Amino acid sequence: MRVNERDVKQTGLILGIESSCDETAAAVVRAGGDALSNIVASQMNLHANYGGVVPELASREHLRNVVPVVRAAMKQAQVSFDDLDAIAVTEGPGLAGALLVGITYAKALSFGLGKPLIGVNHLEGHIHAVLMEARQSGAASMELPLLALVVSGGHTHLYLANVGEEGAWSYRNVGRTVDDAAGEAYDKVAKLLGLGYPGGPWIDSLAKKGNPDAVAFRFSRIKPRGHREGGPADEVRFDFSFSGIKTAVLRYIETHGMREHVEARRRELAQHPEWGPRSEEAALLCDSETLNLIASFQHAVVGNLLRQTFAAAETFGARGIVVSGGVAANSELRRRFQAEADRRGLPIAFPSVALSTDNAAMIAAAAWPKFVTGKFAPDTLGATPQLRLG
Known part of the structure; x- marks a missing residue:
């Protein structure tokens, strides 16, 4: 299925949910380039006592936070669930238990609202955080292909990124x-x-x-x-x-x-x-x-x-x-x-400090090309802790 972009460009609202590690996040982004909200509940202070992320504690915190965080994102964006065009969620890579919290909630929303579900690679999200902010600032689009360095506490990757004829992004590690x-x-x-x-x-x-x-x-x-x-x-x-x-x-x-x-x-x-x-x-x-x-x-x-x-x-x-x-x-x-x-x-571009760390605006932004090209997730979508990009 391919969605006609002309039919959705006036709304194009995607709710993104991120729970791959120690931040529970939700955001509403319009057409991949306009972040209407971006809410993050950090667990940094909890895990600081252990000198690193404790997976079981992270999962429990996600369970406590996911509903209020999503509600806060919807309120900040001033939209209703009926206004949404799709639900996007991080499917990997990340901690299995943490991922499952976000995925389970996203699937429930998708089913209950009758909205398509989009699975997003966390690493692709980081790349699209930069591209989204560039669009928001009105900066000229970079010529392709791009080289993307994704560098964080869990990842250090180089990707050659390009866009195909159908508008879908491709990545080569x-x-x-x-x-x-x-x-x-x-x-x-x-x-x-x-x-x-x-x-x-x-x-x-x-x-x-x-x-x-x-x-x-x-x-x-x-x-x-x-x-x-x-x-x-x-x-x-x-x-x-x-x-x-x-x-x-x-x-x-x-x-x-x-x-x-x-x-x-x-x-x-x-x-x-x-x-x-x-x-x-x-x-x-x-x-x-x-x-x-x-x-x-x-x-x-x-x-x-x-x-x-x-x-x-x-x-x-x-x-x-x-x-x-x-x-x-x-x-x-x-x-x-x-x-x-x-x-x-x-040309080189960096995300703002706020979007450098894990967030859901990047997940919703990365989901937009998938929404336009009709690349929706099946009902069987599950967590893939070692999910690769490219």
Whole structure:
């Protein structure tokens, strides 16, 4: 089934629901480009006590939050359920139990309202968060193909994105992490240093106070597979690896007598949960050696992301770059990527900080091309924790 876009462009209202990890979110978006509402219930404080997301706790919180969050999104958008054209929901990747909460509720709404159901890949949603905001701002559309870097606590992927004749988006994965995601490395290094969770904001803030050249970190160069195997250009991959730098930070802490300072910092922050990553009190807990280590770690990670991304863009002839996901909020990443894109004369786009993290507006936006082309989910839609894109 293909929906005539002319018949729905006056409404085109899609309710998006996102519950893949530790945010319960709902949003109403018109025609993939106009976010009428975007409500997010975060579980960050709950999981901070454990230094990471606890799947069972996440699922329970989603059960508590999904109904009030959807109601809040509908109220903020000032629309009724009858006004909706479709229900979109994240089907994966993510935590199985968390995904099931959103999917079950979305299927119930779809059945009860007689509205089509659209399953959306969470990673595709992150890409469309950037494209949606670009449309909202009136920015000129990027020429295709695009190279999209999706970088977060659970994912680090490079996709070559294009649009086919029928208006459906296609994605080819040209790079992914072979071990830890970049955001996961941030969380683990922050924990090693006795800092708070999530680690990204802590490291980003404290790195500004250190010397990024103080500690030399080297990444093992993962040779592009196509070159290594003598394959054609379209088989070349630009993969990442971040487990090594995490181990290098641990080794540095142990060999430079920093363990006692780390434990003292951990105790202080546990006693003062109100001290956030940008507080002066938190900064005073870090000596110059710690600040230099943090700055050097971030400089190395961002440098690796930059090298692989722009090398892939050049290899595949991308006409523009989109950076999305939670780590896209990182200030050094934005600054260095923008500078390199400007140097190459290549358009680049980032999401707002609000849409860098998990949200449902991106799910509703990514569902719009599927709605127009009639790519609806079957009644048997279920959670796919390891769902791939492309």
